Amino acid sequence: MNRELALQELTPAYAEALRLRDQGADHAAIAARLDLPVEAVPNLLELAQAKLDTLLVMPTVEAD
Amino acid sequence: MPSTASRSPWPLVGRHEELALIARELERPASCGVIIAGAPGVGKTRLRGEALARLRRDGWLIREVTATEAAATIPFGPLAPLLPEALSMSPLDVLRHSVRELRQERGNGRLVVSVDDAHLLDAASSALLHQLASTQTASLLLTARSGEALPDPIVGLRKEGAIGWIELQPLSRTEVEALLGQALDGHLDAGTRHELSRLSQGNALFLHELVEIGLGSGALAERDGVWRWDGDPVAAGGPLEAVQQRLRPLSAPQREAAEALALAEPLPLDVLERLVAPAVIRDLEAAAIITTTTVTERYRRRWQVRLAHPLYAEALRGGLTPLRRRELLGRLGDALEATPLGRGDDPSRLAMIRLEAGQPVHAESALAAARWMLGSGRFDTAEALARASADSGAGFPAEIALSRAMTGLRRPEEAQAVLEAARPVGAAQAAELALTSAQNLHYGLGRADRALEVISEALGCLPEDAAFELIVTRALFEFSAGRLGTAESLSIAVIESAGVPLAAQIGAIGVRGLALAFSGRPLQAVSVLDTGVELLHDSPELLATRSTLLTGRWMALWFAGRIPEAGRLAEEVHDRLVEASLEPLRGYWTGLVGWAALLSGKSRTARSWLEEGASICHRYMAGGGHVVALEGVLAQAASLRGDLLRAETALAAAHAAVAALPTELPWVDLCEAWVLWAQDETTRAAPAALRAAAGWREAGFSSMEAWALHDAARLGDLCGVERLALLAGRCEGDLIPALAAHVRALADADGPGLERISLDFERMGLTLLAAEAATEAAEAYRKAGMPNRARVPMLRSAALTADCEQSRSPIIARVSTRRALTDRELQVAQMASGGASSADIAARLGLSVRTVENHLQQAYSKLGVSSRAQLAVVLTTVPARAE
Numbered sequence: 001m002n003r004e005l006a007l008q009e010l011t012p013a014y015a016e017a018l019r020l021r022d023q024g025a026d027h028a029a030i031a032a033r034l035d036l037p038v039e040a041v042p043n044l045l046e047l048a049q050a051k052l053d054t055l056l057v058m059p060t061v062e063a064d
Numbered sequence: 065m066p067s068t069a070s071r072s073p074w075p076l077v078g079r080h081e082e083l084a085l086i087a088r089e090l091e092r093p094a095s096c097g098v099i100i101a102g103a104p105g106v107g108k109t110r111l112r113g114e115a116l117a118r119l120r121r122d123g124w125l126i127r128e129v130t131a132t133e134a135a136a137t138i139p140f141g142p143l144a145p146l147l148p149e150a151l152s153m154s155p156l157d158v159l160r161h162s163v164r165e166l167r168q169e170r171g172n173g174r175l176v177v178s179v180d181d182a183h184l185l186d187a188a189s190s191a192l193l194h195q196l197a198s199t200q201t202a203s204l205l206l207t208a209r210s211g212e213a214l215p216d217p218i219v220g221l222r223k224e225g226a227i228g229w230i231e232l233q234p235l236s237r238t239e240v241e242a243l244l245g246q247a248l249d250g251h252l253d254a255g256t257r258h259e260l261s262r263l264s265q266g267n268a269l270f271l272h273e274l275v276e277i278g279l280g281s282g283a284l285a286e287r288d289g290v291w292r293w294d295g296d297p298v299a300a301g302g303p304l305e306a307v308q309q310r311l312r313p314l315s316a317p318q319r320e321a322a323e324a325l326a327l328a329e330p331l332p333l334d335v336l337e338r339l340v341a342p343a344v345i346r347d348l349e350a351a352a353i354i355t356t357t358t359v360t361e362r363y364r365r366r367w368q369v370r371l372a373h374p375l376y377a378e379a380l381r382g383g384l385t386p387l388r389r390r391e392l393l394g395r396l397g398d399a400l401e402a403t404p405l406g407r408g409d410d411p412s413r414l415a416m417i418r419l420e421a422g423q424p425v426h427a428e429s430a431l432a433a434a435r436w437m438l439g440s441g442r443f444d445t446a447e448a449l450a451r452a453s454a455d456s457g458a459g460f461p462a463e464i465a466l467s468r469a470m471t472g473l474r475r476p477e478e479a480q481a482v483l484e485a486a487r488p489v490g491a492a493q494a495a496e497l498a499l500t501s502a503q504n505l506h507y508g509l510g511r512a513d514r515a516l517e518v519i520s521e522a523l524g525c526l527p528e529d530a531a532f533e534l535i536v537t538r539a540l541f542e543f544s545a546g547r548l549g550t551a552e553s554l555s556i557a558v559i560e561s562a563g564v565p566l567a568a569q570i571g572a573i574g575v576r577g578l579a580l581a582f583s584g585r586p587l588q589a590v591s592v593l594d595t596g597v598e599l600l601h602d603s604p605e606l607l608a609t610r611s612t613l614l615t616g617r618w619m620a621l622w623f624a625g626r627i628p629e630a631g632r633l634a635e636e637v638h639d640r641l642v643e644a645s646l647e648p649l650r651g652y653w654t655g656l657v658g659w660a661a662l663l664s665g666k667s668r669t670a671r672s673w674l675e676e677g678a679s680i681c682h683r684y685m686a687g688g689g690h691v692v693a694l695e696g697v698l699a700q701a702a703s704l705r706g707d708l709l710r711a712e713t714a715l716a717a718a719h720a721a722v723a724a725l726p727t728e729l730p731w732v733d734l735c736e737a738w739v740l741w742a743q744d745e746t747t748r749a750a751p752a753a754l755r756a757a758a759g760w761r762e763a764g765f766s767s768m769e770a771w772a773l774h775d776a777a778r779l780g781d782l783c784g785v786e787r788l789a790l791l792a793g794r795c796e797g798d799l800i801p802a803l804a805a806h807v808r809a810l811a812d813a814d815g816p817g818l819e820r821i822s823l824d825f826e827r828m829g830l831t832l833l834a835a836e837a838a839t840e841a842a843e844a845y846r847k848a849g850m851p852n853r854a855r856v857p858m859l860r861s862a863a864l865t866a867d868c869e870q871s872r873s874p875i876i877a878r879v880s881t882r883r884a885l886t887d888r889e890l891q892v893a894q895m896a897s898g899g900a901s902s903a904d905i906a907a908r909l910g911l912s913v914r915t916v917e918n919h920l921q922q923a924y925s926k927l928g929v930s931s932r933a934q935l936a937v938v939l940t941t942v943p944a945r946a947e
Contacts, residue, residue: 050081
C-alpha cells in the first residue's frame with residue numbers, strides 16, 4: 001500500500017497529525033489544530049506513525 | 065448463533081500499537097505512568113483492562129479502582145479500597161500511611177495503581193496519586209474523558225512530562241471492519257461494514273450496541289455465508305441507550321436545532337440561526353452535541369454545523385412524528401430559501417426537503433436531485449423528484465430522468481411510453497432522446513436490434529458534434545453482440561475525432577479497451593485504457609456512467625496474467641463506489657473482487673464476495689450481463705467448494721438472466737462445465753467447456769476462447785492443444801502462452817515443462833493453476849520412473865494448495881486417483897461412473913465384457929468402493945490436499 005492510501009486508512013486525527021508534521025508544524029501547532037494538550041502530541045505522532053507503518057507493510061486484505 | 069457476538073466479550077482489535085506504547089511508557093526512566101484520555105465509548109477502559117492483564121502476567125502488582133461522581137464527594141472516597149482504616153486519621157496521615165503500606169505491599173516488585181475515570185477524582189485522592197507517583201512507590205495507569213478538567217496534581221504530573229498522555233482515537237474503518245469480522249466470526253456484506261463503520265465512527269461502544277440491536281432484532285443475520293444488515297440499523301431495534309443518555313437533557317430549542325441538523329446536516333450556521341437563537345447553538349457546541357467547521361468560499365469564510373455523531377442523527381430522526389417532521393422540514397426549507405446559498409450548498413437538497421414537506425419544488429433543483437438519485441440507485445426517489453420537476457415545468461430533461469428511473473424500477477414499457485411522448489428541442493436533446501430510448505430498448509426490453517435501429521436513425525439526421533455519445537453507445541452494443549471489429553472501429557473513430565466531449569471520449573476508450581482485451585491484445589488494452597483512467601481521475605463525477613473503462617482494465621489485467629493487480633483494482637473501485645453511494649455499480653465491482661479471488665484459487669473468499677455482488681445486482685436489475693457474469697462465477701466458486709446445491713442455483717440464475725439478454729453468451733456454458741464436474745458428470749463437463757470455446761471463437765473473443773480451451777483441458781479433454789498453440793502465437797501477454805504451454809506439457813506428460821509452467825502461474829497470481837501444474841509435474845516424473853524428481857514439485861503442490869482455501873480441483877483429484885489405478889482401470893472406471901454399462905464399455909474399448917468387469921472389480925478394490933455410484937464420488941471428489 002502506498003503512503004497516501006495508507007494515510008487515508010488512518011483515523012482522521014492520526015492522518016492530520018502526520019500531514020502537519022510533514023509540513024513542518026511543531027507540537028504546539030499540531031495540538032492547537034487537533035484541540036489537544038500539547039503533551040499529548042508526541043505519543044499521538046508515535047502511534048500515528050506506528051499505525052501507518054503497519055499499513056504500509058500490510059498485504060492486500062482478504063475477505064475472510 | 066445470533067447471540068454469540070453479544071454474549072462473549074469482543075476481541076481487542078486495532079490497539080496493538082497503543083498497548084506497546086503503554087508498555088514503553090511504563091518502562092521509561094523516571095516515568096510516573098500513563099493517562100489514557102478519550103471520548104466516551106472509544107475504548108479507554110477496555111484498553112486499560114488489557115494493559116493491566118499484561119502487566120499482571122509480567123509480575124506487576126496491580127491495584128485498581130473506578131472513580132465515580134458519588135465517591136468524589138468524600139475525601140479519598142474513590143481510593144478507599146486501597147487505603148488503611150482511616151477514620152481517625154487526618155488527611156496528611158492518610159497520605160503518609162497509604163504510601164508506606166503500599167510500599168510494603170509492593171516489596172521489591174513493581175506496583176501499578178490504576179484508576180478508571182480519573183477526571184472524577186477528588187482533590188485528596190489525586191494528591192495521594194501524585195505522592196505515590198513522585199516517590200516512585202507506584203506507577204499510575206489512569207483513564208480520563210477528553211475535554212474534562214483533571215485535578216491539579218494530575219495536571220501537574222502531565223505538565224512536568226512525568227506522566228505519558230495517550231489521546232485514544234476511535235478505530236479506523238479498517239479496524240472497525242476487522243473487529244466486526246472477528247466478533248461475528250464471518251464475512252460481512254461491504255455495505256453493512258460501511259454503514260456500521262459510518263454510524264459508529266470507530267466508537268467501540270456504539271458499534272457493540274449497534275451489533276447487539278441488529279442481532280436481537282434479526283436485522284443483522286448471516287445469509288448464504290454473508291452477514292448482512294437489512295433495513296435501517298437504528299429503526300430495527302430502537303435508539304441506542306448510550307446515545308439517548310446524551311440527548312435526554314436537551315432543552316426544547318436545543319432539540320429543535322439538533323432535529324433540524326438530523327434532517328439536513330450539514331447546515332450553514334446562518335440557516336440554523338434562522339431557526340433558533342445563537343445561544344442555543346453555542347450551548348449545543350459546548351455540550352459536544354454539534355461540531356462546527358469553516359469553509360472558505362470566494363474569500364469569505366462560512367460556518368457549517370453538523371451533529372457530533374451520526375448516531376445522534378439516526379436517533380433524533382427516529383423520534384420524530386410524521387407531522388413534526390413535516391413541520392420542521394417546512395421551516396427548514398423556508399430558512400434555506402431565505403439564506404443566500406453558498407457554492408458548497410447543494411440546491412438539490414432544498415428540492416428534497418420541499419418535496420418531503422409537500423411544498424412546491426423548484427424545477428431545476430428537483431432535476432439535479434433526481435439525477436443524483438439515479439446514480440445512487442434510489443430510483444423510487446428519483447422518480448418522485450423527476451415527476452415534481454416535470455410538474456414544475458422542467459420539460460424534456462425531467463422526462464428523460466423520469467424514464468431512466470422507470471427503467472431502473474423495471475418498468476421499461478412505461479419508460480418507453482414516456483420517451484415516445486417526449487418532444488426534444490434541438491440536436492442535443494434529439495441525441496439524448498435517441499440514446500435513452502436505445503438504452504431502454506437494449507437493457508430494459510431486450511430488443512437489441514431495435515436499439516441499434518434507433519441509433520442509426522438518429523445518426524442519420526444529427527450533426528456530428530451531437531452524435532459522439534450515440535456512437536459510443538452503439539460501439540458498446542456491438543461489443544455486447546460479439547462484433548468486436550465493429551466495436552473497435554467505431555470507438556477509434558470517436559477517439560480520433562476533434563471536439564469530442566470528455567464523457568464520450570472516456571466511453572470510447574473504454575469500449576476500445578474491452579475489444580482489445582477480449583481479442584487477445586491485453587497489453588495494448590492496458591496502455592489505451594490507462595489514458596482513459598487518467599481522464600477519469602480528473603473527472604470523478606463520470607465514474608457512474610463510465611465504469612466500462614475500469615471493467616475493461618480489470619479484464620485486460622486478467623488476460624495479461626496480472627491477477628493481483630486486477631484484485632487491487634477491484635477493491636479500489638469498490639471502495640470508491642461505496643464512498644460515492646453508487647449502489648447498483650457496487651454490486652458488479654463487489655463481484656469482481658470475488659472473481660479476482662477465484663482466479664487466485666481462493667474459492668471461499670471469492671464465494672463471499674460473489675454472493676454479495678450477485679445479491680446487489682439482483683436488487684437493481686432484472687437481468688443483464690452483470691448478473692450472468694457474477695452468477696456464473698459464483699456457480700464456479702461453489703463448485704470448487706463442493707457446494708453442489710449453491711452451484712446449481714447460481715447456474716440456474718445465470719441461465720435465467722441470459723435468457724433475458726438480447727445476445728447469447730458462451731460464458732454460461734463454461735460455468736456449466738464446472739457445475740457438471742461438481743455433479744460428477746465428468747464426461748459432460750469438458751464438452752461444455754469446448755462448446756463455450758467454440759462460441760468465443762466464432763465471436764473473435766480469443767482471450768476467452770483460450771481460457772475455455774484450457775478449462776476443457778483441466779476437465780480432462782486436451783483436444784484444444786493445437787488451437788491453443790495458435791492462439792498463443794497471436795495473443796499478447798503472458799497468460800495465453802502459459803495456458804497453451806500448460807496444455808501442451810499435460811499432453812506430453814512433460815515434467816520439467818509442467819514445473820516451469822507452475823512457476824509462471826504462481827508469478828501471475830494463479831495459485832490453483834500453479835498447484836495443478838506442480839501436481840501434474842510430480843505425476844509425470846513418477847510415471848517416468850523418476851520418483852526422486854517428483855519430490856520438489858510434490859512439495860510445491862502441497863504448499864500452493866494450502867493457499868487455496870481447500871478449493872477442489874479436477875487435476876489434483878485425477879492424479880490422486882490415477883496413482884492408485886492403471887490407465888485402463890481408470891478409463892473403465894470413468895466410463896462406468898459416467899453411467900455406461902459394462903457391455904457399452906466393452907463395445908467402445910474393444911474388450912470383452914468379462915475383461916471390463918475385471919478392471920472394474922480391480923478399481924473397486926483399490927479405491928475401497930462397492931458400487932458405481934460410490935466410484936463416481938471417489939473419482940471426482942478427492943480433496944485438493946490429496947498430496
